[in-house]
Amino acid sequence: MSIAEIDLHSALKKYFGFSEFKGLQEEVIKNVVAGNNTFVIMPTGGGKSLCYQLPALIAEGTAIVVSPLIALMKNQVDAIRAVSEHEGVAHVLNSSLNKTEVKRVKDDITNGITKLLYVAPESLTKEEYVDFLRTVKISFMAVDEAHCISEWGHDFRPEYRNLKTIIKRIGDDIPIVGLTATATPKVQEDILKSLGMPNAVTFKASFNRPNLYYEVRPKTKTVDADIIRFVKQNDGKSGIIYCLSRKRVEGLAQVLQVNGVKAVPYHAGLDAKTRVKHQDMFLMEDTDVVVATIAFGMGIDKPDVRFVIHHDIPKSIESYYQETGRAGRDGGEGHCLAYYAYKDIEKLEKFMAGKPVAEQEIGHALLQEVVAFSETSVSRRKFILHYFGEEFDNETGEGGDMDDNVRFPKKQVEAQDDVKILLETVAKTNEKYKAKDLVQVLVGNSNALISSHKTDLQAHFGVGKAKDPRYWMALIRQVLVARFLKKDIETYGVLRLSNEGKDFINNPTSFMMAEDHVFDEESNDGIVTNSKGGGAVADEKLMSMLKDLRKRNAKKLGVPPFVIFQDP
Ligand code: ADP
Numbered sequence: 001m002s003i004a005e006i007d008l009h010s011a012l013k014k015y016f017g018f019s020e021f022k023g024l025q026e027e028v029i030k031n032v033v034a035g036n037n038t039f040v041i042m043p044t045g046g047g048k049s050l051c052y053q054l055p056a057l058i059a060e061g062t063a064i065v066v067s068p069l070i071a072l073m074k075n076q077v078d079a080i081r082a083v084s085e086h087e088g089v090a091h092v093l094n095s096s097l098n099k100t101e102v103k104r105v106k107d108d109i110t111n112g113i114t115k116l117l118y119v120a121p122e123s124l125t126k127e128e129y130v131d132f133l134r135t136v137k138i139s140f141m142a143v144d145e146a147h148c149i150s151e152w153g154h155d156f157r158p159e160y161r162n163l164k165t166i167i168k169r170i171g172d173d174i175p176i177v178g179l180t181a182t183a184t185p186k187v188q189e190d191i192l193k194s195l196g197m198p199n200a201v202t203f204k205a206s207f208n209r210p211n212l213y214y215e216v217r218p219k220t221k222t223v224d225a226d227i228i229r230f231v232k233q234n235d236g237k238s239g240i241i242y243c244l245s246r247k248r249v250e251g252l253a254q255v256l257q258v259n260g261v262k263a264v265p266y267h268a269g270l271d272a273k274t275r276v277k278h279q280d281m282f283l284m285e286d287t288d289v290v291v292a293t294i295a296f297g298m299g300i301d302k303p304d305v306r307f308v309i310h311h312d313i314p315k316s317i318e319s320y321y322q323e324t325g326r327a328g329r330d331g332g333e334g335h336c337l338a339y340y341a342y343k344d345i346e347k348l349e350k351f352m353a354g355k356p357v358a359e360q361e362i363g364h365a366l367l368q369e370v371v372a373f374s375e376t377s378v379s380r381r382k383f384i385l386h387y388f389g390e391e392f393d394n395e396t397g398e399g400g401d402m403d404d405n406v407r408f409p410k411k412q413v414e415a416q417d418d419v420k421i422l423l424e425t426v427a428k429t430n431e432k433y434k435a436k437d438l439v440q441v442l443v444g445n446s447n448a449l450i451s452s453h454k455t456d457l458q459a460h461f462g463v464g465k466a467k468d469p470r471y472w473m474a475l476i477r478q479v480l481v482a483r484f485l486k487k488d489i490e491t492y493g494v495l496r497l498s499n500e501g502k503d504f505i506n507n508p509t510s511f512m513m514a515e516d517h518v519f520d521e522e523s524n525d526g527i528v529t530n531s532k533g534g535g536a537v538a539d540e541k542l543m544s545m546l547k548d549l550r551k552r553n554a555k556k557l558g559v560p561p562f563v564i565f566q567d568p
C-alpha cells in the first residue's frame with residue numbers, strides 16, 4: 001500500500017475517533033508508513049502512541065512494540081481491541097502466558113490478524129519468540145520509552161541494550177521507530193546509536209508546557225506544614241506528591257489524612273492489590289492526592305492533575321520534567337512545586353557511592369544540573385528548555401511568566417571578588433578539602449583535619465572571615481554549577497579546580513549570585529531558605545494533632561512518621 005492510497009485522516013477517525021492530528025503526528029506517521037527509520041521526541045502527553053499505532057493498523061504485517069511498562073501495554077491493547085472487529089488485532093507477549101495462549105498469539109500473527117504485538121524487552125530475549133518472529137511479516141519495530149536504552153536517561157534499563165541485536169536477528173531491514181519524551185542531546189545521540197539507526201528521520205516537538213507554573217521553595221523543617229497548607233488551598237483538586245522514600249510517603253499521606261485531605265500512599269512496598277486500588281481511587285476521584293514514590297505515574301493518564309509537588313528534589317532534570325509533566329495534561333492549570341535543600345542532593349550522592357565510577361560521574365553531572373535549576377535566578381522554564389536543547393525567550397515565548405523567578409525576581413549581587421578568594425584558597429591549600437572544611441579554612445575556624453595541614457595554608461586561613469560560613473557554602477555550590485570547581489569522585493567530594501577555575505583566578509569576570517537567600521540557622525551544611533517564600537510555621541492546633549498522632553503511630557510504623565516537627 002502506498003502512502004497516496006491511504007487516507008490517514010479517515011483511519012484516525014475510524015480507529016481513534018479524533019478528527020485532527022496533534023502536533024507532528026501526521027508527518028511522523030507518513031514517515032513510518034514510508035518504511036523509514038523514525039525518531040520521535042515529544043513530551044509526555046504529546047501523543048506518541050498514535051505515531052506507531054495508526055501505521056501499524058494500516059500496514060501489512062505485524063508491528064512489534066517494545067515497552068517497559070506492562071500495565072500500560074495492557075491498557076493500549078484493550079483500547080485498540082475495543083475499536084476493532086477482531087480481538088486478535090493486538091496482543092501482549094510475555095512470560096505470564098500459558099502454552100495455549102502463546103499458540104493463539106502465534107496463530108493470529110501468522111494469519112495476519114495481529115497488527116500490534118506488545119512485548120517487554122526481557123521477553124524478546126527468549127529464543128523461542130525470536131525464532132518465531134523471524135518467520136512472519138513484521139511491518140516495523142517500535143521502541144517506546146527509548147531513553148531506557150541510555151545510561152544518561154532517567155530510567156536506564158539494561159535489557160534495552162540488547163534490542164539492536166535482537167531486531168537484527170528478527171529481520172535485517174525492519175524499520176525502527178524510537179519514541180521518547182526525554183531527549184537531552186546526549187540521550188538523543190545515545191538512542192540513535194544504540195538502536196543502530198543513525199539515519200533515522202528525527203521529529204522533535206517543543207518541550208514547552210506553557211500551562212505549567214514552576215516553583216521551587218526552600219525545604220525547611222516546616223515543609224510538611226507548608227505542603228498541607230498548599231493542598232488545603234487547592235481543596236478538591238487532584239495532585240501528586242512525590243517523596244524519595246516509602247517511609248516519607250506513608251508519613252506524609254497520614255499527615256494529610258489527619259488534616260482532612262483525601263490522600264492515599266503509593267509505593268512499590270505496597271502489595272499489588274493496594275497499589276491498583278489507590279491508583280483507581282485517584283483516577284475515579286475517590287481520593288484527591290496520591291503521595292508516592294516515583295513508582296507512581298508512568299502511564300498514568302489523568303488529564304486534570306492540578307499540582308505535582310516534589311517533597312524531595314529528583315535526581316535529574318529529566319525526572320523532574322517527566323514527573324511534573326503529569327500535571328495539566330488537559331491544558332488547564334498545573335502547579336509544579338519542588339522543595340529543595342542541598343542536604344537532599346548530598347543524600348542522593350551518598351546513594352551513588354557504591355556504584356562504578358563512570359556511573360557516578362553521570363549521576364553527579366545530572367545532580368549538578370538539579371542544583372543549578374533549584375538555585376538559579378533565571379526563568380525555570382528557560383532553564384528546562386535549554387536543558388533540552390531549546391532556546392526560549394521569556395519575553396515572547398508562551399508561558400514566559402509562569403514561574404517564580406520571573407514573577408518574583410531574586411536580587412543579584414556581584415560575587416566576583418569572593419569567587420576569586422574561594423578559588424585561590426582551593427589552589428593555595430593544594431586542592432585537599434571538601435566543601436565543609438574549605439569553608440572552615442575561609443572563615444578561620446580550625447578543626448583537627450585543618451590543624452594537621454595548617455602550615456601550607458597559613459596565608460589563607462580566615463581570608464573570608466568577613467562573610468558567614470553559610471554564605472561561602474552557597475557560593476561554593478554556585479561555583480560548582482558554573483564548573484569553576486569540581487568534586488572529586490574517588491575521594492568523595494574533595495574540591496578541585498577546573499581549567500575554567502584556573503582561568504578565572506588569572507582573569508576574574510563578573511559572577512552574579514542570587515542574593516535574597518538567607519541561610520538556615522540550624523545547619524551549616526547549606527540549606528538555603530528563601531527570605532520571601534520560606535519559613536511557613538505550623539499553627540498550634542496542627543502541631544498538637546500531629547504530636548498525638550505521632551505517638552499513636554510510632555509503634556505501628558516502627559518509625560516516627562513525622563520527623564519534621566521537633567518537640568519544643
Ligand atoms: P505520550 O505517549 O506522548 O505521553 P499518549 O500517546 O499517551 O502520549 O497520548 C496522550 C493523550 O493524547 C492520550 O489521551 C491520547 O488519547 C491523546 N491523543 C493522541 N493523539 C490525539 C489526537 N490526534 N487528538 C486528540 N487526542 C489525542
Ligand code: MG
Pocket residue numbers: 048049144
Ligand atoms: Mg507514551
